Amino acid sequence: MNLIPPGETIGILGGGQLGRMIALAAANLGYRCHVYAPEPDAIAADVCAASTCADWADSAALERFMAACAVITYEFENVPVAALAGEGRMFPPVRALEVAQDRVHEKRFAEELGGRAAPWAAVDTAADFAAAVARIGMPGIVKTRRDGYDGKGQWRIMDAGAAAAFALPGAGLVYEGFVAFEHEFSVILVRGADGDVRFWDSADNAHRHGILARSTVPAPPAILAQVAEARGLARKVADALGYVGVLTLEFFATADGPVFNEMAPRVHNSGHWTIEGALTSQFENHVRAICGLPLGSTQLAARGVVMDNLIGDDAHDWPAILSDPANHLHLYGKAAVRPGRKMGHVTRLVL
Numbered sequence: 089m090n091l092i093p094p095g096e097t098i099g100i101l102g103g104g105q106l107g108r109m110i111a112l113a114a115a116n117l118g119y120r121c122h123v124y125a126p127e128p129d130a131i132a133a134d135v136c137a138a139s140t141c142a143d144w145a146d147s148a149a150l151e152r153f154m155a156a157c158a159v160i161t162y163e164f165e166n167v168p169v170a171a172l173a174g175e176g177r178m179f180p181p182v183r184a185l186e187v188a189q190d191r192v193h194e195k196r197f198a199e200e201l202g203g204r205a206a207p208w209a210a211v212d213t214a215a216d217f218a219a220a221v222a223r224i225g226m227p228g229i230v231k232t233r234r235d236g237y238d239g240k241g242q243w244r245i246m247d248a249g250a251a252a253a254f255a256l257p258g259a260g261l262v263y264e265g266f267v268a269f270e271h272e273f274s275v276i277l278v279r280g281a282d283g284d285v286r287f288w289d290s291a292d293n294a295h296r297h298g299i300l301a302r303s304t305v306p307a308p309p310a311i312l313a314q315v316a317e318a319r320g321l322a323r324k325v326a327d328a329l330g331y332v333g334v335l336t337l338e339f340f341a342t343a344d345g346p347v348f349n350e351m352a353p354r355v356h357n358s359g360h361w362t363i364e365g366a367l368t369s370q371f372e373n374h375v376r377a378i379c380g381l382p383l384g385s386t387q388l389a390a391r392g393v394v395m396d397n398l399i400g401d402d403a404h405d406w407p408a409i410l411s412d413p414a415n416h417l418h419l420y421g422k423a424a425v426r427p428g429r430k431m432g433h434v435t436r437l438v439l
């Protein structure tokens with residue numbers, strides 16, 4: 089891949105907070121960003137030099153956008169891949185998106201590389217569902233194969249009564265056994281075009297209602313003991329995909345070791361702490377990787393870091409948050425507050 093020098097334009101597919109924070113990091117390195125998003129109030133566009141508001145299916149708009157950019161990345165996993173096939177200036181590669189967009193593909197991919205997922209079965213019909221429950225047991229979770237995020241598109245099946253009452257929302261599902269985990273953690277790495285791989289410390293991730301609430305670094309010993317094995321899988325995934333950029337794998341820490349949950353071929357909410365808490369943030373290293381620059385150190389910049397998401401009404405607490413000078417407040421500029429919507433985050437370093 090070519091070196092993209094500062095001053096050039098980075099294209100970002102998707103207009104949410106991840107794109108916004110990539111654009112802010114890119115600006116620090118002297119790049120311009122052009123965001124492409126279907127929503128007219130894309131919060132990433134607020135901090136970009138240029139923006140295109142157009143549908144994912146608008147191939148003419150997509151072509152014009154790509155022609156205006158030296159390199160293209162994405163912050164949103166559900167970008168339709170058909171329009172991007174063969175685009176050699178896209179990092180992470182299109183193949184990573186294809187794998188991560190479908191829970192069945194990503195589980196198979198991880199298992200083929202030696203990773204362990206919760207027992208699972210693809211479900212398209214009521215008969216598939218009955219067979220999956222019989223083989224895997226309960227409790228379990230039905231998830232949509234595609235387009236799920238933040239616990240959306242998931243149904244918990246706690247017992248036989250719930251299974252009997254469950255009406256399939258359609259085809260394209262997966263049933264997976266419920267994992268009795270002690271903790272959840274993520275492995276976030278950056279891989280450069282030359283194959284150089286660096287890992288950030290793994291955060292202990294606490295979720296509420298399927299949404300990340302808090303990431304804490306360092307993680308407790310029960311997680312730390314499993315990080316090496318989890319990193320091994322993450323590195324294999326990155327190498328197998330010829331990956332360039334930041335990659336996230338989420339795991340459950342169980343008594344039997346790390347269980348792979350899912351991957352995100354992008355910067356991740358559980359890495360927001362790296363903005364203040366690491367020598368180089370996930371956003372800056374993503375930009376460095378996709379532009380062919382040397383990677384920065386992923387080392388911790390403090391003894392510990394805690395990142396809390398501001399979800400829905402939490403963001404109204406910004407005056408109280410700012411009244412403590414140790415807090416780093418990030419608000420994403422979203423106009424509409426909705427329950428469950430990520431409005432910002434706050435980071436505290438343990439010095």
Ligand code: AMP
Nearest residue numbers: 206229238239264265266267295298350
């Ligand atoms: P996901 O969208 O797959 O990351 O699921 C969202 C959250 O639901 C996870 O972070 C877990 O807290 C929980 N969850 C998902 N799958 C399972 C599972 N198989 N067993 C137990 N909890 C799960």
